[in-house]
Amino acid sequence: MKVSTKWEGNLAFTMTNPDGNQVRMDARKEAGGDGTGASxxxxxxxxxxxxxxxxxxxxxxxxxxxxxxxxxxxxxxxxxxxxxxxxxxxxxxxxxxxxxxxxxxxxxxxxxxxxxxxxxxxxxxxxxxxxxxxxxxxxxx
Missing domain, CATH: 3.30.300.20 (K homology (KH) domain)
Structure with a gap:
């Protein structure tokens, strides 16, 4: 099983599986992230x-x-x-x-x-x- 996780700037990353489904991850605002994704x-x-x-x-x-x-x-x-x-x-x-x-x-x-x-x-x-x-x-x- 393999996924690719790409940095999107600051503390944000997007994980993509082989089928192209994505999950956006970001640090919470109090940790310096934008809080636009799940930690x-x-x-x-x-x-x-x-x-x-x-x-x-x-x-x-x-x-x-x-x-x-x-x-x-x-x-x-x-x-x-x-x-x-x-x-x-x-x-x-x-x-x-x-x-x-x-x-x-x-x-x-x-x-x-x-x-x-x-x-x-x-x-x-x-x-x-x-x-x-x-x-x-x-x-x-």
């Missing part, structure tokens, strides 16, 4: 959420027509000094639809433990919450 660390969080979302959608295939919303929030805590790597990431999965909580948790766990390359590439401790139809649901195995 690289924000793209890591977004990549984690996207990877898990794709896995979960595939795992929940029998319920795809019953899912009206799937949204994944990622909140990362970073080391205080450089390098400011993620020390912990909380992943909150929101699913609305007629889907059993056990099936959503199964999809989360399979993504984390088996399928999500991004989650398995991070050194951070990951924790998860599932919000099903607006309510947090516990992991009842």
């Amino acid at each position: 690289p660390m924000e793209t890591v969080l977004g990549g984690l959420a996207g990877c898990m979302g794709i896995d979960m959608y595939m795992i929940l295939k029998p319920y795809q027509d019953k899912i009206s919303r799937m949204e994944i929030d990622t909140d990362g805590e970073r080391n205080d000094t450089a390098p400011k790597f993620f020390t912990a990431i909380e992943v909150t999965v929101h699913v609305d639809g007629d889907v059993p909580a056990s099936r959503v948790w199964r999809a989360v766990k399979l993504s984390d433990e088996k399928y999500c390359s991004v989650a398995n590439s991070l050194k951070a401790d990951l924790s998860y919450k599932v919000i099903l139809n607006g309510e947090e649901v516990s992991d009842d195995k």
